[in-house]
Amino acid sequence: MVTRPPAPALLLIVAGPTASGKTTLCERMVAECPGVERVVTSTTRPVREGEVHGRDYYFFRSDEFECLAAEGAFLETAEVHGNRYGTLRSVIEEKLAAATDLVMNIDVQGVRNVRRAAAGNALIGPRLVTVFILPPNLDELRQRLVDRGTDDEAAIERRLETARGELAAWSEFDFCIVTRGKEEDFRTLHAIWTAEKNRVARLLGENSAG
Template sequence: MNPKTAVDPDQPSGPAGRGRLFVVSAPSGAGKSTLCQAARERLPDLVYSVSTTTRPPRPGEVEGRDYFFVSPEAFRQGIAAGQWAEWAQVHDNYYGTSADFIDSHLSAGRDVLLDIDVQGAAQILARYPDTETIFIMAPSLAALRERLVRRGQDDAAVIEKRLRNAAAEIARKAHYRHLVVNDDLPVAIERFVGILKGEVP
């Protein structure tokens, strides 16, 4: 069920050949998805973590590629068993990252990238203290507002809510080891990929 990738011998890895764990967080509209997609294209051996959810699949979503889909009962059993490296309940649905998914890839020497929010990142750090954390942000809240308006996916009330959430998330940026300001996209991609390759201290 978990995707398998080959290990690139030219890429640095963790202790005793163990892979490295990366967590990336960002406010909505900061360009995190674009940066992650660019990194996956540049680093094909990077394992992009697939979350588990109890919500039904949306049209076009594929089991094991977009999410692992389970029942609420199975997810709650996983909580009791300590199965989730991080998890949250959003409205009526659960979302989480399997610790077995992470551990199996790290043990095999593969680097793993998790795209999660600031609350999930705190849970991951509590369990994996050596995690490399990366925070992506727009150059300003004004720029973030402009991007959210330009992409045309949300009405004004939702945009204002996203901006309030963004301000709270940005206040947590000091908890992250690396900061990438997505002002110039090619420059941001180079910095982001450089962090994942171990070229940025």
């Protein structure tokens, strides 16, 4: 079990190309760092068996989602396979105000949208930390995709083409982790989390001594 650093809470966003290991890193942060929760996002897709509203997703009808989007309720939205997804501003604000650390995994455009929305938000802005997970090279990324065994060659090429565009955005992030292995990558991400908790505590004038 990893010792939890002092308050205040952070919104830690992890992004990177497919097969970079970002999802595993986020899952470990939630599993091994007390007080860290994943962000529950919203969607218009149908509820699947075993899913619970508010635990897995916030489920909305399309018209409800569009109404919320028009009101500016989301920090970011995206459309995937005909369904809408989004991150509710109120969910983030409530969790951060309650000193709950949050971690989420979204794409590069989503990070840009969150950063833009958070810029004028006194609660979210100072607590937002973005991390890009960078594979050593495209050959390594290709091999990981091949090893997963879930895509044919054409699909792998499409994923690599998308990855090229995402890789070009690494300098937009607060931190970049060049992958060296699951354990080392997690230690690096945890170190970033710890250091940023202390930095934000100083920034906000809070007691970082615990």
